[in-house]
Amino acid sequence: QARAPFGATVAAPAESPGSPESTPQAAPRPAMPEADATKAPPLGYAVAQLHGVYILSQTERGMVIVDMHAAHERIVYERMKTQVHGGAGGEGGLQAQPLLVPVSLAASAAQVATAEAEHEAFARLGVELDVAGPETLLVRQVPTLLVDADVEPLIRDMLGDLERYGRSDRLEAHINELLATMACHGSVRANRQLTVEEMNALLRDMEITERSGQCNHGRPTWTELSMKELDRLFLRGQ
DSSP: OOOGGOOOOOOOSSSSSOOOOOOHHHHHOOOOOOOOOOGGGHHHHHEEEEETEEEEEEEESEEEEEEHHHHHHHHHHHHHHHHHHGGGGGGGOOOOEEEEEEEEEEOOOHHHHHHHHHHHHHTTTTOOEEEETEEEEEEEEEEGGGGSHHHHHHHHHHHHHHHHHHHHHHHHHHHHHHHHHHHHHHHHOOOOOOOHHHHHHHOOOOOOOSSTTTTTTTSSSEEEHHHHHHHHTTTTTT
16 A cells, blocks of 8 residues: 655545546555556546656546646645634644654744744644743744654744734734745655655645645646647647
8 A cells, every 4th residue: 555645645536537626535546557547537647757846647638747846735735724723713723743853943032032922823833932042942843744844944934924923813814824834844845756656645635635726826736738739739630
């Protein structure tokens, strides 16, 4: 059984090649043999990774090209939104995981003041951030979805956002923007080599994620070329 990458959940193909958001969860599937092209799920089965940036997938209609960073960023963002807004009164918190070794950060006086003032906000966002000195912060835990992220730039961006948005009602109004910043740090980076199983797991997650056709910045995450369009490119049948 293939392990889903980045803490992802693997889902089975949908019953028809409809919207990528409608596929139900089920058992993982291996890479598609060439003979099974007519049984592919909406986003197909991965056949290659291009330049460490794009996933090439074969579908029933033709082929799909996926921007893997943009797609995974949307998946992480939607999962974090579900956790944060899923509690009583819509005020949940991100699931967190302690770091085996706390990360020490050099900080300015303003950053230390923000860390102290926004301790509850950091906790809700799955981060345990302590003041260890007048110019030092100590990160003890991070959101489970971001456990593989580079901790220092993640915390610095969060400090900047929290300083900008402030507390209580202002933070609540901007919390999705902050989650979008965090999701960028938690998504798979360009030039990371993925296995076929990891690429297929990402495709299956896209199929069950809302708004997976766009990244958090409004850019498309995938595009499709039908066999008719491919044939036209190569003047086949003309």
